[in-house]
Amino acid sequence: MGIIGSQLKPFTATAYKKGEKFLDVTEQDVAGKWAVFFFYPADFTFVCPTELEDLGEHYGQLQKLGVEVYAVSTDTHFSHKAWADSSDRIGKLTFPFLGDQNHTLANNFGVLREGQGLADRATFVVDPDGVIQLVEITSEGVGRNANELVRKIRAAQYVRANPGQVCPAAWEEGEETLAPSLDLVGKL
Template identity: 60%
Template structure:
């Protein structure tokens, strides 16, 4: 079942704020009032995961400039996130919040829990300031994600939210033409 257009479910979790080096509590309310990216990954101390999370860090400043907060989530604990941050060259660069979900509640609510393994799948979600999912992508375990694509998706989602009645075509870049769906366009694109 698709989560697009649905409000995220309430949750409360412990997290490691890699930017401040502190343990914090995060709830669904933290994701309201601003744009959020939630990036689920299978496990700390693994192989593809650190490449993805460090790639996401490379886009973090740009995303922050767009008013976006980033949260990574795995079924590890917040303690494990800190240990990984302290011991991995790639993960030590992270500045965003790393949510621990050992209860699997958040992972299950986003429908990215691999029930057999008890681990999160590679799911990425863009959530608007109302707490509504606007985009979702789920990859197989062996396929790493490219965080640079999130910047354009965020810009498109923000544009559509701020310009009702307009839509962004494929490969849309900020400043390019958008479309206004109407009978006049049917069959002409």
Template identity: 60%
Template sequence: MALINTQVKPFQATAYHAGKFVPVSEENFKGKWSVVVFYPADFTFVCPTELGDLAEHYAKFQKLGVEIYGVSTDTHFTHKAWHDTSETIAQVQYPLVGDPTATLARNFDVLIDDEGLALRGTFLIDPEGKIKLYEIHDNGIGRDANELIRKVQAAQYVASHPGEVCPAKWTPGAQTLTPSLDLVGKI
């Protein structure tokens, strides 16, 4: 079943954020845009490059009203240890959510059952708690924060402009489309 436009399922987790352990639930996703980024494990190779890229672009996400949540099946204690020992992860200012029971990984359908790890899944959640976009990668393929920012901007535009859609490579200020009978076959 596709996850698009489904409500985030209820969960309870603990995150390492701003030097503290904090509770996180589906309620955190309501009232603002959220990006949930699943990655396989702390202390690995591609993962810190992705989390570091998101950290470098975090101010841009915040300006768009978006909170980021990094999630792996590690514990929040492991997230703290990684934050304390990695120069790259020390730059992360967004919550790193522990999912040792793999509840979140199952809820978002990214769990690799026989490994107990998550695939690289990126999910954009609207202020109502509904999944509006998701992309899942093989664990050897890293993601790009700039492309994610463009997708967030497109989703936010479509949400605030009913009846309009964003074509390929759309960026803020570019022309959108208004689907209609007159547009069929004209593109």
């Protein structure tokens, strides 16, 4: 079975979160909410802080959409705190950073790099039922765009709230959607 449409698997992780220091997070904390699991290879690296900063700039929008963000790497929660304390970009971020040193989350989502102990650069969006709705995985040197992530989440939320409707390419909130039917076959 592919990962899209699959169920979030059980996990327990300790997170660093600015203002709260350390907290435990499980799949139960995600239940009933939209969530983003934002995997990145490692703390104290190069592309990762630029992506995380970009995600942080969109965090308020995501929260207004009812979405919680979890940054995840195979580093420990202690390493996440040290990185936040030493980096202006990371230190201003307020979403939780999950430590996955046991590789539970990276294995659950299928993004652990074999033989390296690092996660791929990957994003997963989980709906309130714990079902994975969106996946994006890029190569090591290609950073992600949080603006596009917000657009995709809006589309996923629209489709969930409007059964029988789908969002065409580059759909933005408020634009026309499609109602798949035999009448549309061959007409688009």
